[in-house]
Amino acid sequence: FLSSGNTRRNLRLISKFVIILAFLVTVNSILFHFLMVLEGQRHSWITGFYWTLTVMTTLGFGDITFQSDIGRVFSIIVMLSGVVFLLTLLPFTFIRFFYAPWVEAEARTRAPRELPPETKGHVILTNSDPVTLALIDKFKDHRQSYVLIVEDSRQALDLYDRGIHVAVGNIDDPETYRRMRAPQAALIVATNRDEINTNIAFTVRELSDSVPVLTTADSPFSEDILQMAGSNKVLQLHDILGRSLASWTLGGDCRTNIISRFDELLIAEFPVISTPLVGKTLGESRLREDFGVTVVGIWERGRFEIPNAARRINRETVLVLAASEENLSAYDNVYAAYHVCHTTENPVLILGGGRVGHTIAQCFQERKMPYLIIEKNPRRIQEEEARFVVGDAADIRTLQRAWIEKTPAALVTTHDDATNIYLTKYLRSLRPDLQILSRANLERNISTLHRAGADFVMSYASLGANAIFNFLRNEDTLMLAEGLNIFRMKAPPALVGKTLSESMIREQTGCSVVAIRTESQMSINPDPQRQIQEQDDLILIGTFEGEKKFLRWGNGQAVASRQTR
Secondary structure, X not given: OOOOXXXXXXXHHHHHHHHHHHHHHHHHHHHHHHHHHHXXXXXXXXXXXXXXXHHHOOOOOOOOOOOOHHHHHHHHHHHHHHHHHHHHHHHHHHHHHXXXXXXXXXXXXXXXXXXXXXXXXXXXXXXXOHHHHHHHHHHHHHOOOEEEEEOXXXXXXXXXXOOOOEEEOOOOOHHHHHHOOHHHOOEEEEOOOHHHHHHHHHHHHHHOOOOOEEEEOOXXXXXXXXXXXXXXXXXXXXXXXXXXXXXXXXXXXOOOEEEEEEOXXXXXXXXXOOOOOOOOEHHHHOHHHHHOOEEEEEEEOOEEEOOOOOOEOOOOOEEEEEEOHHHHHXXXXXXXXXXXXXXXXXXXXXXXXXXXXXXXXXXXXXXXXOEEEEEOOHHHOOOOHHHEEEOOOOOHHHHHHOOOOOOOEEEEOOOOHHHHHHHHHHHHHHOOOOEEEEEEOOHHHHHHHHHHOOOEEEEHHHHHHHHHHHHHOOOOOOOOEOOEEEEEEEOOHHHOOOEHHHHOHHHHHOOEEEEEEOOOOEEEOOOOOOEOOOOOEEEEEEEHHHHHHHHHHHHHHHHHHHHHO
């Protein structure tokens, strides 16, 4: 604050004002002394200053007064000068030249326009949208440094008060990225409109050809343009969201549905309805012993849990399995035959013909899975009109024309969360046995959608944040479902030398180790008695809360180990 040139100039002005005020008080005190002598009263010089200040500040104790008219006129003049100088000019001067600059300096400290020269390895964000805010939460958990560029200083201060690291600057100005140390950054993320993202990519490339730039694209036609502008990675989040929802939809050839791949590790979901697994515990199912398949999670009506051997398998249970392709095929050869493949003749309903809905439709076409899109805007209907049902999904007549009585699943894909909640509740009231998958645009509506009856909910914000974070860590995995994730972590030093069973990872964090990667190979579903080595990468599956617990627990174990040594 004091190093600012404006501050030093303001302090000089305040000093001049104080000198003038001191001179005025001194003159009034001298005149007081002589006027009192004319009235026959004698007071000390200290009393003169005392009287002057009490009158100028309008306190007027009344213990010392003039008796003559000239003395009273003088008192009025002193009082008026005090009103002007002490009650008007002094507060204004203090606020204008001292307090306001101090507040502004504080604001600059909270929302700076430049990062320190030594800053490096940070992520630069250019938009405060739901995806970015969800990404910031992951950065905080993983202790990744970042800065969010905000053009409006008031908005920057609001975000700072919410615990977000912000800086003020124009996102289309090369000087902003120079001050944000862009050439030394680990990643620059642009999640604005396609046109703005193109501008940002061009602007950053003026400063550095090597810094990674990730942009999002709303239109599929923007991908090539963004890449030509200098973007290293272009994410079409609507496409990712649609494919994720499609992957969780029951149907197709009635085999296990692969929802993610992690190198040689496959993650698949399998509904147990109509199979001999219903009624058994996981220990009694012997899936690991007979097929080399591990049940890493259980979904039941939107609720995910990491199970234990005593967990009983119910009719509505959907198993989340981890296995190699060979082991998963062996499992399918036994249990897929029990499935009733009613989806081969009854279409799945897609509520909403926007970008997410059309992506889901393309996935179903690849799987040769029948579907119908319910869309109330006729202009969105494309070439295959037979695949569309025009009308409002909240109208029972529209749903009846779309075979609501026979459809095995429905996907709610509109961009409005309130509409998605309404339609989810409506569909659940019509078909208690229907599989319902819904899109959520804001994370706060995820739990509401589950309470409304959704079996699975995918958040646009969480999915985007997860994809960006994995790109930063040079991993090619995606979120499995809302709240469920696969992540890779270096073996914590405190666990090195312990077996998986001794490590207590599952008990302490709720995460399951589904594979261990060494320099030469990946061990899928490792033996519980396998020792954890220093060079091991642990592949874990769990909820986001479980991932946070693992990070905190792993760091705590490392600290405790150092203290012991």
